[in-house]
Amino acid sequence: MMSDSKYIEIFNVAQSFKTAKGIFPALRDINLNIAKGEFVALIGHSGCGKSTLLNLVAGLTVPSAGTLIAANKEIAGPGPDRAMVFQNHSLLPWMTCEGNIMLAVERVFGKLETREQLRARTAAALELVGLSHAAHKRPGEISGGMKQRVGIARALSMEPKVLLMDEPFGALDALTRAKLQDELLAIVAQTHSTVIMVTHDVDEAVLLSDKIVMLTNGPAATIGEVLSVELPRPRNRIELAEDNHYQQYRKAVIDFLYTRQGHVEKAA
Template identity: 50%
Template sequence: MFNHTNTFSHTSQQLVDIATKRQQHEPFLTIENVSKIYPTRNGSYTVLKEVNLTVQAGEFICLIGHSGCGKSTLLNMVSGFNTPTQGKVLLRSKRITQPGPDRMVVFQNYALLPWLTVFDNVYLAVDCVYPTKPVAEKRAIVRDHLALVGLSEAIDKKPTQISGGMKQRVSIARALAIRPEVLILDEPFGALDAITKEELQEELLKIWNENRCTVLMITHDIDEALFLADKLVMMTNGPAATIGEIMKIHFPRPRDRAQIMEDPEYYRLRNHALDFLYNRFAHDVD
């Protein structure tokens, strides 16, 4: 006798399998035909024009380009602080229209509240996102993430009592403490000295390797991008900037800076990026 139940179950399982495979192959973050146009006294000013980018879950993406190419504008649309004039930005196929805790931003200027301690700056974010969690659990989350960035000994200090590098560690801990799906870094190490910068790059990679959230990071430093990223998105000059080229960076992870810098591929990629920025898209005032 024909078994309708087994046939139905088999068909249902096939549909589940198809849906699962489709979800696995769906892009995590999609920027589709995005343009940003501002009205001015002299007419429309196009900052970005027809930008398209697909980012997979867990990728580390760096954006580079001269000042005025719209890097921050683009990431502000991913964070939800800004919206496209044309096109759309999608996270897991849902349109981004406003900020949310699934996307956290680390700014170059730290954005810490000076009257709060290191601990309280991070706790404030955790408390806002998880208001119903027990206080003890929230405090444990804060302590764990400050330990992750090596700041357990500084939890009671105010931002004015710690160095620039330590402030940026607090910002990173605050962002990661709420477990965002996307971590957005707007030139986070640009104001730091070279030694501190390299230390925090190593720290960021270590944290990212443990958490594997998706990272979008603006940088002006080609060497930084080659050390950190899976892909380097190179922007053309503004106005009406767009993505000129996407460079894939295949160095194995976890990465060792000394080994990478001995690899001839490192210098081939570096020279290619330099040619893009300073020959193909040279900028007189940058």
């Protein structure tokens, strides 16, 4: 029987790519367990394989070695149990917000539910991210932050067991990013989704996560340290700004990135 501490299991995973200069080893010896309902941040310098690892969990690529398991089943390809949110919202510009979400809903539930039920799912997803009023607008008619919320709604509309996020707020201004981080905290509290998110932002990682997975510099990157963030939920960014535990977690991540793994940045 599967333990909640092993909802996602990653065993001895390595990933290499063929290039014009030969084989490039992106990841090596990745071993990680993620619990059901856990929020995990992947952090590290550019080129450390964060997105590569996320794509492996998504089933978009196959590992060169090792095994990935989700809910006791080997990950052999993409599936509706895992939904991805990219830094680029990837919305179809000629379709409305509602239409973009409806595409995902139809793909997952189209053979099981009536048209009315599919529309209800779409409406519920838009309501979850506070965009019911923008249902009939096209991506070109809404802000960058709203587009990203539609992307999140599209992923959540599929009722995934695992939500995968590749720097979803990286291209947004600081105020919009903070607002969406707070909204994501509220959404995850409601949906109880298991979340794996790639980020470069130390404060974002500490604010959102239950566990921060810190990767060493590439090539052949691996997990250097795993930090459990034992801050009570719900979390309030204003209150945490003065919290000693929050500051200690933040310092631990910064120490890993810029003291223990900082030589690459200094040489750049």
